Amino acid sequence: MERIRTDIMGMPIRVVVCGVTDETPFNEVxxxxxxIDERFSTYKDTSEISRINRGEVSGVDYSQEMQExx
Numbered sequence: 001m002e003r004i005r006t007d008i009m010g011m012p013i014r015v016v017v018c019g020v021t022d023e024t025p026f027n028e029v030x031x032x033x034x035x036i037d038e039r040f041s042t043y044k045d046t047s048e049i050s051r052i053n054r055g056e057v058s059g060v061d062y063s064q065e066m067q068e069x070x
Contacts, residue, residue, distance in 0.1 A: 001026070008033050010043065039065060 002016045003026045013033060017025045041047045048066055051057045062070070 003030075005030055005033075009037050009041070039063065040069070 001018075001020055002014060003023075004012055004014045006012045008030065013030075015026055015029050038044065038046070039048045042049055042053070044050060048057065048063060052062065052066070
């Protein structure tokens with residue numbers, strides 16, 4: 001099966017999963033990608049990185065994922 005979403009990270013994302021008959025793997029993958037987009041997108045005013053860039057979040061409050069990337 002394959003699914004394509006065009007509303008995550010500003011580009012089309014195609015996911016192919018062999019041997020499945022339900023949507024669960026697709027939902028999990030797209031949910032993960034949405035969470036990354038919400039955290040790291042410099043195009044979204046509400047993302048963690050945008051809030052950090054505006055000085056609204058101090059270093060001690062960065063998410064674990066943000067700390068790892070930085």
